[in-house]
Amino acid sequence: MPIKIPDTLPAFETLAHEGVRVMTETVAIRQDIRPLQIGLLNLMPNKIKTEVQMARLVGASPLQVELSLIRIGGHKAKNTSEDHLLAFYETWxxxxxxxFDGFIITGAPIETLPYEEVTYWKEMQQILDWTTTNVHSTMNVCWGAMAAVYHFHGVPKYQLKEKAFGVYRHQNLKPSSIYLNGFSDDFAVPVSRWTEVRRTDIEKVPALQILMESSEMGICLVQETAGNRLYMFNHVEYDSTSLADEYFRDVNAGVPIKMPHNYFPHNDPALQPQNRWRSHAHLLFGNWINEIYQTTPYDLEEIGTKA
Structure with missing residues (x-):
């Protein structure tokens, strides 16, 4: 089954061109099934790019998925028009x-700020608490993952001396995990962050289990079975050119930045980077969607009512 998104959303044409099956409201209502309700809390400045990246992965599932775009109500987006937000987004x-059967919380370019200094931190805390009663399973990404693991378990983040930036090899630490079904033992994942969480702090929380890790970049993916949460600290959703866009943005702005590790062919920024993580990104999100489908109540209103 395809993903259901508004016909006029910019992501619609992009996904259709890529071969992702998208459907209109008219087609969706003819199918006598309950689509999975997935919410995307989009905290990224360029919301349209993030919509495409996340919808691409969610829409690859054989199940019918209805994606709802959500934003922080009191925060004004700098790189997305107000018309786009009003047309396609709802506030929390x-x-x-x-x-919601599933809920995705994205990253945000505010890693270096203490959580309590983030202008929308109080609302963010309310949203995280709300997911425990109104969401069956949550996928937290990058800053969203750091914020969630801090809120629920007090796991701190640490400032890095330089930006963790590039494509790094990661290891599959739990091949039997339902979320890593089909994964290789070793695979590439894009990394782009100024902070990190550390294994020693994760290991202090019995509810948390490390699924993916890099010998160079540390923790990548953590599972919390009791809370039905995943914490992805890197960016499997990135486009082939996402790291290049960040690199050239900083270079053009005169911001000191190293070339992304193991990314440009022959370390030549003039060459087109190759995507070496797309298949595992689809596997992770496909496994997550499938697990939601297998375990979520048929009646949405039963979510959060049972232990």
Whole structure:
């Protein structure tokens, strides 16, 4: 089954061109099934790029998925037009009465700020608490993962001396995990962050289990079975050119930045980078969607009512 998103959302044409099956409201209502309700809390400045990246992975599932775009109500986006937000997004306050089978919380370019200094931290805490009663399973990404593991378990983040930036080899530490079904023992993952969480702190929390790790970049993916949460500290959702876009942005702005590790062919920024993580990104999200489908209640209103 394809993903259901608004026909006029910019991601619609991009995904259709890539071969991702998308469907209109008219087609969706003819199918006598309940689509999975997935919410995307998009905290990234360029929301349209992130919509495409996440919808691409969610839409690759054989199940029918309805994606709802959500934003922080009191925060003004700098790189996305107000018209786009009004046309396609709802604020969390507007959807807080709803139940979702799955919920994705993205990263945000505010890693170096203490959590309590983030302008929308109080609302973020409310949203994280709300996911425990209104969401069956949550996928937290990059800063969203750091914020969630700090909120629920007090796991701190640490400032890095330089930006962790590039494509790094990671190891599959739990091949039997439902979320790593089909994964290789060793695989590439894009990394782009100024902070990190550390193994020693994760290991202090019995509820947390490390699934992916890099010998160079540390923790990548953590599972919390009791809370039905995944914490992805890197960027499997990135496009082939995402790291290049960040690199050239900083170079053009005169910001000191190293060339992304193991990314440009022959370390030549003039050459087109190759995507070596796409298949595992699809596997991870496909496994997550499948697990949601297998375990979520048929009646959405039952979410959060049972242990």
């Amino acid at each position: 306050e507007e959807v807080r009465h709803r139940k």
